[in-house]
Amino acid sequence: MRQESAAALPTPRGTERSAARRAELIAIGRKLFADTSYDALSMDDIARQAHVAKGLIYYYFQSKRGYYLAIIQDSVAGLVSFAASGLELPAVDRLYRTIDGYLRYAEHHHAAYRAIVSGGVGFDAEVHAIRDGVREAVVATIAEGAYGGAEMSPLARTGLLVWVCGVEGATLDWISRPELSRDALCELLVKSLGGTLRAIGELDPAFPAPPPARRDT
Known part of the structure; x- marks a missing residue:
């Protein structure tokens, strides 16, 4: 059976607050990747430019690929x-x-x-x-x-x-x-x-x- 991707997983904890936070991170990521290629951004770069802890991105998306x-x-x-x-x-x-x-x-x-x-x-x-x-x-x-x-x-x-x-x-x-x-x-x-x-x-x-x-x- 095909394993479900990280990006398709249900919203963590299923709360409105979690959904809003996830949407906010996606909006930030869309701006970051608008002019920068996938390979040019590390997770540290993303966390620093997004002004969030790297662990928060892993929590919601499990990996850089899942985030992307x-x-x-x-x-x-x-x-x-x-x-x-x-x-x-x-x-x-x-x-x-x-x-x-x-x-x-x-x-x-x-x-x-x-x-x-x-x-x-x-x-x-x-x-x-x-x-x-x-x-x-x-x-x-x-x-x-x-x-x-x-x-x-x-x-x-x-x-x-x-x-x-x-x-x-x-x-x-x-x-x-x-x-x-x-x-x-x-x-x-x-x-x-x-x-x-x-x-x-x-x-x-x-x-x-x-x-x-x-x-x-």
């Missing part, structure tokens, strides 16, 4: 819930909202985004699982808007997954070299999605491409 995974999981939870929301919006507005929100997340969480997309520290199965969850959430969101539901043929799912992987590569390049505005990159990604949807429709007529995405400005 908890930070990533907490950050990504917001992105996934954002991608899955907005069902009341017109499909085109929801598409732009989802892609813009995705880019905003990457823009403001460089280290966490790179860790998720690149697989984290070495080959980390848990970080890969987090990344796959984000991909599936985005694919499901696009399918809802394009086809009216998350059910897809293998070809349609693969086509959308190819597009999402391209978005990851473009976003990684963009946060390293932000030569385009976020709005310009969002528009480019929307247009490229139109091409992907048309290709899916040609190869699998059961999933025809919706009308081109346009919104009033």
